[in-house]
Amino acid sequence: MPDTAPAPVITIGDDAPPVVLQERRILGVPASTWPKVLMPLFVGVLALAVWEFLVRYNGIPAYILPGPLLIAQTMVTDWGTLSGSLWITLSISLAALAVAVLLGVSLSVLFAQSKWVELSFFPYAVILQVTPIVAIAPLIIIWVNDVKLSLLICAWIVAFFPILSNTTLGLNSADHNLLNLFQLYKATRFQTLLHLRLPSALPYFLGGLKISGGLSLIGAVVAEFVAGTGGSQSGLAYRILESGYQLRIPRMFAALFMISISGIVIFLCLSTLSHMVLRRWHESALKREN
Amino acid sequence: MSVADLTLDTAAQPAGRAARPVVSCRGVAKLFSNGTLALQNVDLDIGRHQFVSLLGPSGCGKSTLLRLIAGLGEASAGTIDWPDAAHDSTGAAQPSLSFVFQEPTLMPWASAIKNVMLPLKLAGVKPDEQRARAAEALRMVGLAAFENAYPRELSGGMKMRVSIARAMVTRPQVLLMDEPFAALDEITRFKLNNDLLELWHASSFTVVFVTHSVFESVFLSQRIVTMAARPGRVIADMDVTAPYPRAADYRTSPLYNAHCKRASEALEQAMGHALGAH
Structure with missing residues (x-):
């Protein structure tokens, strides 16, 4: 992940010009970032090597546990089918995340406008969250004729709550003195929301978004397991089910890997987004030297 | 010691109390919902282009008074009038004021x-x-x-x-400051004190400055209003007659010392009042 934090500014007294500390860069990436990338990569490669060795050394058959090389090979040979399914799973997850953001933020803004609205509706959001998605998924699949849409609804239910609850918390966490200041300058409700409450809520929202990003993928996969529908329009979860029935275990692992990697990519994208947005001001994105 | 003893030479400040005030508090009281009587019967007139400090121990209601003047919260009794300010259609004053909090x-x-x-x-x-x-x-x-x-x-x-x-x-016509420099180190505080005085001296706004520091109030202000706690009230009102501009040499002058001594006595009296109330 590229580290784009600005060089720290050191100020000496009030009037001295700032001294800028330049960090050494290797291939355009700050030197301190390299270990963060290389160390986990090294551990990963080592683990894969041990796995491959154990599978070969013990002669474990591929229908019990395939080695990573065979899985990679399967991923290449079955890419046609798998990439189509990957695209379907990803599009459902991302659409669910987008709807979760839209509705979560709108609803929390509504909650922030009135304590009564929040008191009345928040418990139902909690009910939506605590009811296991596998238990509601069959109902949704029965009610909604379109499979893709029903999967999207399931993924949305799972992804929705962290955004709603975090953003609501953030909107209510605006600095009390700043609220007084806005009151002093006769700010309207809308001005206070736009210039104070929403920016205050941003770090909380981004925290919720990181959780929801992973959850929307999990929701999409779990719902598809329940739906269990086949055909050309099926996602990665169905590929896993299908491979299980057909005892094509390497393909099962390949699909599993693709789900994990998708989750990691979503997380990294959202972390980068969060870092880019907060890097100039929020504690979570600051580098400290003490 | 009475209030009159503490007040030296009122006539030396013709632009001060005698003139039409910018803000005028009459019988102001504030009772918080937890039952604390933060302010009781406060009468205070603040004149145009005055630099007034509200000095007192913690809990004497000086910040509460400042917030009421700012319009942050309602007084439980009494009135706060702005004789020269514009008034909106409901008759509420729309004074031109700014507030500086203890934190930036x-x-x-x-x-x-x-x-x-x-x-x-x-x-x-x-x-x-x-x-x-x-x-x-x-x-x-x-x-x-x-x-x-x-x-x-x-x-x-x-x-x-x-x-x-x-x-x-x-x-703004009135700048309200709630212990703005209390969290800063002494060197920075002195420098900001100097700069604030320069700003004030160069323009025509009024400052109401809440502090618990005798030295800061004597350095900055023309007038020090001392408050006592439980219930919060004004117990002394003294003038600081030293001329402006005041610079570093004022901090070491005998006049500064004399004013500090008087302000300290007023503050001690305030503490005594508070203890007596127990």
Whole structure:
């Protein structure tokens, strides 16, 4: 992940010009970032090597546990089918995340406008969250004729709550003195929301978004397991089910890997987004030297 | 010792109490919902272009009084009048005032200049003018080079300067300051004291300055209103006759010492009152 934090500014007294500390860069990436990338990569490669060795050394058959090389090979040979399914799973997850953001933020803004609205509706959001998605998924699949849409609804239910609850918390966490200041300058409700409450809520929202990003993928996969529908329009979860029935275990692992990697990519994208947005001001994105 | 003993030479301040006040508190009381009587029967007139300090031990209601003057919260009894201020259709006064909190209270997500532009933005001033006036205010507090710095990149003293620039950008008639320098180190505090006096001396606004420091109040103000706790009330009102401009040499002058002694006595009296109430 590229580290784009600005060089720290050191100020000496009030009037001295700032001294800028330049960090050494290797291939355009700050030197301190390299270990963060290389160390986990090294551990990963080592683990894969041990796995491959154990599978070969013990002669474990591929229908019990395939080695990573065979899985990679399967991923290449079955890419046609798998990439189509990957695209379907990803599009459902991302659409669910987008709807979760839209509705979560709108609803929390509504909650922030009135304590009564929040008191009345928040418990139902909690009910939506605590009811296991596998238990509601069959109902949704029965009610909604379109499979893709029903999967999207399931993924949305799972992804929705962290955004709603975090953003609501953030909107209510605006600095009390700043609220007084806005009151002093006769700010309207809308001005206070736009210039104070929403920016205050941003770090909380981004925290919720990181959780929801992973959850929307999990929701999409779990719902598809329940739906269990086949055909050309099926996602990665169905590929896993299908491979299980057909005892094509390497393909099962390949699909599993693709789900994990998708989750990691979503997380990294959202972390980068969060870092880019907060890097100039929020504690979570600051580098400290003490 | 009575209040009269503490008040020296009222006649030497013709522009002070005798003139038509900017703000006038009559019988102001504040009872909090938890039952604390924070203020009781406070009468206070503050004249145009005065520099008044509210001095007192913690819990004497000086910050509460300042907040009531600012219009943050309602007095439980009494009136706060602004004889010369504009009044809106409901008859509520619309005084031109600014408030500086004990903390810099900056928006961490906005650069220094954006923070200073805020009051103008909320008032619907055109963006070009917002920027120009905010830049001017930052220049006034010596931070012209830090327009684009974010609050976290600034030292404590610089943040407070930005906060003062934000208060000054609307060109208020009254500047209310709630222990603004209490959290700063002494060197920074002295420097900000000097700069604040220069700003005040160069223009025509009124300052009401809450502090618990005798030395700060004597250095800055023309008039020190001492308050006692439980219940919060005014117990002494003294003039500080030293002429302006006041600079570093004033801090070491016998006159400064004499005023500090009197202010300390008033403060001790305030503490005595509080203890007596127990």
